[in-house]
Amino acid sequence: MSALRIGVVGAGRISGVYLRTLARLPEVRVVAVADLDPARARRAAEPVPGARASEVAGLCSAEDVDLVLNLTVPAAHAEVAHAAIAAGKHVYGEKPLAATTREAREVLTAAARAGVRVGCAPDTVLGTGLQAARAALDAGAIGRPLAATAFMTTPGHELWHPDPEFYYRPGGGPLLDMGPYHLSALVTLLGPVRRVTGMSARPADRRTIGSGPRAGTAFPVEVATHVTGTLEHAGGALTTLLMSFDVWAGRLPHIEVYGDAGSLSVPDPNEFEGPVEIRRAGDRGWSVLPVAGGHRAADRGHGVADLARALSAGSAHRCGGELAYHVLDVMESLLTAADSGRTVELASTCDRPDPVPPALV
Incomplete structure (x- = not known):
């Protein structure tokens, strides 16, 4: 399988953990990082080989992004997910899936209509x-x-x-x-x-x-x-x-x-x-x-890799939207x-x- 290309939205505290983990997983490759603070996006992207800093809108619509990893604050989870889905991207987000079940169901419905997958942390399971x-x-x-x-x-x-x-x-x-x-x-x-x-x-x-x-x-x-x-x-x-x-x-x-x-x-x-x-x-x-x-000595990001493997195999991913x-x-x-x-x-x-x-x- 070819590596699933990942665009990361949100360069806050947890992003460093994800980026370090994703860098060593062959199923995925981070290509872009975006944040409301452009300087923070640049700092996060700099140590990732081949990754660039980007604006949020540009990242979601980029042709070389297959999945948007949504690491924003909970209040923004649904908004970013909808932007990614509208651009035809798969989405994997930090927990919770959205701020409310109403927002979360709207995300899942939009994804089903677009034919894309939704995954969600935690992947510690x-x-x-x-x-x-x-x-x-x-x-x-x-x-x-x-x-x-x-x-x-x-x-x-x-x-x-x-x-x-x-x-x-x-x-x-x-x-x-x-x-x-x-x-x-x-x-x-x-x-x-x-x-x-x-x-x-x-x-x-x-x-x-x-x-x-x-x-x-x-x-x-x-x-x-x-x-x-x-x-x-x-x-x-x-x-x-x-x-x-x-x-x-x-x-x-x-x-x-x-x-x-x-x-x-x-x-x-x-x-x-x-x-x-x-x-x-x-x-x-x-x-x-x-x-x-189960995964040994793991850290945040294995749920994204599991979704990538499931896409390749045509099977269900474990950290799925309905579970979240x-x-x-x-x-x-x-x-x-x-x-x-x-x-x-x-x-x-x-x-x-x-x-x-x-x-x-």
Whole structure:
């Protein structure tokens, strides 16, 4: 297969991680980088062999771009995706797929009409950690899954990010920012979600930037920063979820799955690797499972390469638009449930993505 030619829109903090990863993947080749700040686009493109700095509109319409990698802030995800789709380009975006499910569905509908593909982060589900856990569940290693827990706690991104405001605007918050990692993992492990209920809070109306040239600057908080809920998966398992920007320290596991014949401890879904531990009924302690597929020592960008391979093979890509839409629907429904005090039935569903076998890596 020839390398899929990539145009990157958005040269912010995460772009450097993608560009380093994509440079070593033979399925893809970065040809252009665009940003609202032309100087930032030039700095990002300079170390990438053969890549040029570009304007956003010019990148989306460029004849030598096959796929637009959308690394903009969440509020701009849908706008950039539509520009790329209108130009006949495939799109792979950072999470979430869009700021709302309405916007996300419009993107998917436009892509279907144009005959192009939509992919979306996170691609950490393609790593050895989640894939080993998936293989164990599929093999019945802990019996029938009954329940799961998923926790993400931090005191807030303003402590380390020099421009953190977008994390606290609509489309941000702990659930929409970090929830896609945990929820994509949970859907990969346990299947789609049928209904949700939950509660949320916003303990502080303002936060203060803690690093960089704007340290000490206060900014408003427009979204819930502590969200907790219960998810009922289509297979019957119940997940307890906690996403918070208000916890200074904790010892909670990232993800655990509890079956009728044992328990499974899953590593951080924000990472590609990590030990998967199992304790079966009758065991005296936990043991580490062997790797069963997935990408080792990986970083952001493998989802783009997976889409490129799927295009060549005519198969489904794993970090697909419908998975990302369902995850966004889960998050939006959970916030609706928290605001209304009722259980919300989900209108969407999706297939579990195919596992990543060792032969593919």
